[in-house]
Amino acid sequence: MTEPVFRAQDIGFSYSRSTVFSTVDFSITGNQILFLLGPNGSGKSTLLKILGRILSVQAGRVLFRGRNIMDYSSQELAHRIAYVPQDFAAAFDYSVHELVMTGRYPYSPGMRPLSRQDHRLVREAISLWNLSGVAEKSVREISGGERRLAVIASAMVQECPVLLLDEPTANLDLHHVALFVENVKKLKREDRLIIVVSHDINLASLLAQRIMVLGEHGLLFYDVSENILRADILQQAYKTPIRREKGLFYIQ
Amino acid sequence: MMNKRFLLCLVVLCVLAVAYLAIGSVNVFGSGDWKILRMIRLPRMLMVIAAGAALAMAGLAFQSLLRNPLATPFTLGVSSGSALGAVIAIKSGLILAPGLPATALFSFAGALIIVGVVYRLARVKGRFTTATLLLSGVSLNFLCSGLILFLHYLSDFTESSQMIRWLMGGFLAITYIDLALCLPVAAVFGLFLLVNGKALNLISLGDEIAITRGIDVISFQRRLFVLASLMTAVIISVTGPIGFVGLIVPHICRLLFGANHARLLPAVALLGAAFLLAADLLARVIISPAQIPVGVLTAILGGPFFLFILRKTKGGD
Numbered sequence: 001m002t003e004p005v006f007r008a009q010d011i012g013f014s015y016s017r018s019t020v021f022s023t024v025d026f027s028i029t030g031n032q033i034l035f036l037l038g039p040n041g042s043g044k045s046t047l048l049k050i051l052g053r054i055l056s057v058q059a060g061r062v063l064f065r066g067r068n069i070m071d072y073s074s075q076e077l078a079h080r081i082a083y084v085p086q087d088f089a090a091a092f093d094y095s096v097h098e099l100v101m102t103g104r105y106p107y108s109p110g111m112r113p114l115s116r117q118d119h120r121l122v123r124e125a126i127s128l129w130n131l132s133g134v135a136e137k138s139v140r141e142i143s144g145g146e147r148r149l150a151v152i153a154s155a156m157v158q159e160c161p162v163l164l165l166d167e168p169t170a171n172l173d174l175h176h177v178a179l180f181v182e183n184v185k186k187l188k189r190e191d192r193l194i195i196v197v198s199h200d201i202n203l204a205s206l207l208a209q210r211i212m213v214l215g216e217h218g219l220l221f222y223d224v225s226e227n228i229l230r231a232d233i234l235q236q237a238y239k240t241p242i243r244r245e246k247g248l249f250y251i252q
Numbered sequence: 253m254m255n256k257r258f259l260l261c262l263v264v265l266c267v268l269a270v271a272y273l274a275i276g277s278v279n280v281f282g283s284g285d286w287k288i289l290r291m292i293r294l295p296r297m298l299m300v301i302a303a304g305a306a307l308a309m310a311g312l313a314f315q316s317l318l319r320n321p322l323a324t325p326f327t328l329g330v331s332s333g334s335a336l337g338a339v340i341a342i343k344s345g346l347i348l349a350p351g352l353p354a355t356a357l358f359s360f361a362g363a364l365i366i367v368g369v370v371y372r373l374a375r376v377k378g379r380f381t382t383a384t385l386l387l388s389g390v391s392l393n394f395l396c397s398g399l400i401l402f403l404h405y406l407s408d409f410t411e412s413s414q415m416i417r418w419l420m421g422g423f424l425a426i427t428y429i430d431l432a433l434c435l436p437v438a439a440v441f442g443l444f445l446l447v448n449g450k451a452l453n454l455i456s457l458g459d460e461i462a463i464t465r466g467i468d469v470i471s472f473q474r475r476l477f478v479l480a481s482l483m484t485a486v487i488i489s490v491t492g493p494i495g496f497v498g499l500i501v502p503h504i505c506r507l508l509f510g511a512n513h514a515r516l517l518p519a520v521a522l523l524g525a526a527f528l529l530a531a532d533l534l535a536r537v538i539i540s541p542a543q544i545p546v547g548v549l550t551a552i553l554g555g556p557f558f559l560f561i562l563r564k565t566k567g568g569d
Contacts, residue, residue, distance in 0.1 A: 052460075052463075053463070053464075054459070054463050074463070075466045077464070077466070078466030079466075081464065082464060083460060083461075083464040085458065085461060088457075088458065088461070089458075090457060091315075091319040091320060091321060091456060092316075092321065092506060092511040093506065093510070093511050094453070094457070094511045098510070098511070102450075102461070102465060105450045105453075105454065105466065106465055108450075109450075110447055110450075111446065111447055111514075151461075154461075155464075158465070
């Protein structure tokens, strides 16, 4: 059996007053798309940030490829795990092109200019995510959906084997969601682990191989998506009547 | 296009520098009075260039650190700390040596103390958040202003006018010793920013993006804050607080050169120097042979100019 990419051993995390989860235990193997589902406040985004070492656990430990994630240098991790935040609000007028280029910074530390290869990857990502028309515009002038795609594109050029996405399709119109689904399927072919936090069950049914469902007290379900995407399981997770019709989920 | 603009800024700076040396109450080139040039105008010009570049770069650094385009080198309490120190020195009449008042030393010490306190306050459970940094800086600003007003109230007429004069900021009686103090500090800081241009881009995009793209955000923010504050403190201890350079220049440069720090930094240093050189030249000639403190002029010119820019660029949100 191959070594898991992530292994969480009895991890616990709390913000100053409230415990998000305690003694959660799981392994995640590579080469798949994993969705993190669960109601608001169940700690999906927190867990994603822990896997990206933006937050660190207060109990237990997270192993990344068999080594404690805290033992990696920032530079090492930046070559291995890319992250797309839920909110992105730029204070200054970076162009879309400049934003995407920041994804290549881990490969040219200090004052070293980006290589020709870096520039090629940036150009490709911009056209792949349909941003050519706005490439030289300020990230504060474009639409919310375009901004989202620009941040995703910038994480993608980081070329990491692990890609963490927090609510990537929130505020995207249908056209952009379709582009997202198409591109994520392309990315998947390249032998990656993609972890997506989402509220969109139907998106999960399009993309996910495995699904982890978080509840009030930590991990509720964790299985291949066929076993999770059932009305009865989701009903339990969201405590809301849900029905399934022609492959799509509806609130009853 | 960008290179052309950069070149233009360089040319403007050079022209201003020559004009700065040539123009004044004594015509040095006509009279051949090189001593004035060498002992007064040249060190003053170099100091203006160093201070302009340094304050503008510090403004840029604080704006990126706080992710707030309205931040200045003085937002986090450096200048009010140094003003308090200077006012205490003036009030107590302390003198280090004959003819050498303790003002500069006290103002530097005052700045350091306030910066240290802000730094301690902003560290909550080992973390260093920009929101607490901003809040503690701004509240300490208020505290210092209160204390300054109090000391001012207790002072006699001579002390009072000395205090006001210091608070206006300016470049009277700059010596090569001042330069030897300020130039290296400004140069080291400029180099630090230049080497960390990418890190500055990343931290101004948000902690999460910066962390996952290889930046040790907390330690970088700490170094940036300490270095920018130290440099500002050194400059102000010599020149007094000169406002608006640190606010306006980064703003104008972003409009001209874009937000990318690698390109922005040299432009900010250059334009900061040029801006302050122009302002000080004006300050010297406007009511010649008397001089206006340049801090007064930057505030008078800077305020309306900044409003104009804000209106033209749909606000500084």
